[in-house]
Amino acid sequence: MNRQSISAPTEATRVPHPCAALSRKGGIAQNSRPPRRLRALRPAPRAVLQAVFLAATVVLTTAAADTAKRFDKLGHQIMCSCSCNELLLECNHVGCPNSEGMRQELMAGVDRGDSDKTIFAAFVEKYGPTSLAAPPGTGFNIVGWVMPFAVLIVGVGGTALLIRKWRLRSAPMPPPSGVAHFSDIRDRIRRETEI
Numbered sequence: 001m002n003r004q005s006i007s008a009p010t011e012a013t014r015v016p017h018p019c020a021a022l023s024r025k026g027g028i029a030q031n032s033r034p035p036r037r038l039r040a041l042r043p044a045p046r047a048v049l050q051a052v053f054l055a056a057t058v059v060l061t062t063a064a065a066d067t068a069k070r071f072d073k074l075g076h077q078i079m080c081s082c083s084c085n086e087l088l089l090e091c092n093h094v095g096c097p098n099s100e101g102m103r104q105e106l107m108a109g110v111d112r113g114d115s116d117k118t119i120f121a122a123f124v125e126k127y128g129p130t131s132l133a134a135p136p137g138t139g140f141n142i143v144g145w146v147m148p149f150a151v152l153i154v155g156v157g158g159t160a161l162l163i164r165k166w167r168l169r170s171a172p173m174p175p176p177s178g179v180a181h182f183s184d185i186r187d188r189i190r191r192e193t194e195i
Contacts, residue, residue, distance in 0.1 A: 067110055067111070070110055071106060071107060071110045072089065074106060074110065074116060075088045075089035075103070075106055076089055076090070076133070077120075077132065078102070078106065078120075079131055080093070080096065080098060080099045080102065081098045081102065081131060082096045082097060082098040082099060084096070087133060088102055089103070102123075102127075105122070105126075106123075109122065120132060120136070
């Protein structure tokens, strides 16, 4: 190739950019319609409306699903107060006088957007601390969480030490019996049991 074919394009061979008219005329084009390339980038009003509708639908159905999941999660952390010793949502006591009202209270708290702590505090205030399936991890209740594990560790450690002590204890050899020929008998037994 020669050098002339690689040279930069001259002013006459350049193709003007579609937006060049905008910059030359002070930002206002004589033709009010933007170039075709730019029109393709601008969304149609109908498409924008559809996107907004789709986003709203997704948000509303997600919020409804989250409410149901949260109700289910909290309902399995609260005990029914009818003495059936069941979780609130698992109470199968026929004609239970308490579970339906407690479920309605729980749903009202979830619908209001109360926090989990607020809902639990309301149930503890109305039904007592036994309304919670597990004690909260604060204050003296921490002992209820820590003690089972501590007792297990101490029990396993104590058992291991006791077994070790028993193994290290050596059994004393019995004193030679009063038989006069004890060593002769022992030698004879060894000879007879050799393979």
